[in-house]
Amino acid sequence: MVERLASQVPEEYLEGIVDIEVSRKAVPHPVIAGVYTLGECIPLDLGADPVPSKVVLYYGSFAALARERPDFDWREEAWETLTHELKHHLEWRANSDFLERYDRAVEENFRRLEGQPFDPEFYLGGERIAPGVYRVEEDIFWDCEHSKLPAEVAIQWHGRRYRVRVPEGRLPIYLCLEGLEPPPAGDAIVVLRRPASIASLWRRSSGPERFTGRAEPIE
Template identity: 40%
Template sequence: MRFERFEEVARRAWEDIPPAYREGIDGLVVSREAVPHPELPDIWTLGMCDTESYPSEWVGPDTTRSVVILYWGSFRNLARLDPEFDWEAEIHETVEHEVRHHLEWLAGHDDLGDVDYAMDESFKRNEGRPWDPWFYQHGERVAPGMYAVEDQAFVELEFTPDAFESAREIVFEWRGSRWAFARPETLGDVHFVRVEGLPDAPPLVEVVLVRRVGWWERVKGALRGRATEVLESDVSNPSRRP
């Protein structure tokens, strides 16, 4: 998509945002620049919400001002990597994403920043680079012990070593039903079990088995520089339980 057409679509996406949600945003800037991710290869920053807060006892549109920026060069580079890249859908999604950043700044939190962090760590994991094994907890908490990071779902289960060793199978809940698979041989500190064959499942569902430790044990481990033991395994077609 040529720059002129890109700018036209971006302006239309901006105008589609209700005015109440654009309050405190001074406008949309469409840049020709391509902005690479500072650490991850072939990842490009598509947009940015540049926010500045002014000293005040109140947080609101008068004291927190933003500018939404879209980078045409980044879109172009990403489109070269993906032949099915949908320019218009990505433009609209990016504009909405950056406006939400502004709204979360006004509310005093940044959930999208957490999701961005989780996605970065997930990408590092897929690339075989060092990654944070607790990244999924930065995603959206959709239910107790369940997290979503875009199209990935994580079901977290805690075990003491004794409880894990005495269990014959791992039982978890999915879509209102109970499912089970054979217990892995080793618990580790964090064990990601990729589960295939679940109904109505996103591309990735993982049951995360977490070794339960007390706060003092965790502190001692940190002081001694003990590395977290992270394991990964796969299961297919878990059994439904009544």
């Protein structure tokens, strides 16, 4: 079905699309309950200019919504999702600044995963999926600004609130979470940092302290 739909798209809208893929994954929204990501446009670092993309449609997400909505129209939803992601592709190609920021965020996230020094605010160049929440590839980051280290913070995950106790340390802190349900596809990280200020422009940047914390549901 997706191949037939793609054949109806004018060729100029497919320029720079290297693949349209159907994944069996279900991708629930990381913050809002009952909402699923049906598709995604993923820029590819292939050294080309402008940057090419691939479009992924998530069959599992379509199936999850179809179970909840008796009037779910597969063809209509697939067409709407495909054209929506192609629109993202065209917007990204026209906005090279965003792509450069996102590429840098991906590179810094790789350095984090490899245990190398990294910019502690790199995730701000990622995709903003909710106020104060960012995604870089499959990793989710909650951006929490505090002048002083709090005893705990509260976050939202799949429509439910969680409490996260903050260990003793110095800002900035990266707190990798356990205990979220359903479990995230990648890392779930609360980032505690000082608010931006003029003084911070001259303050020497240091790597964040890194801890593992447990997210506790708030009844």
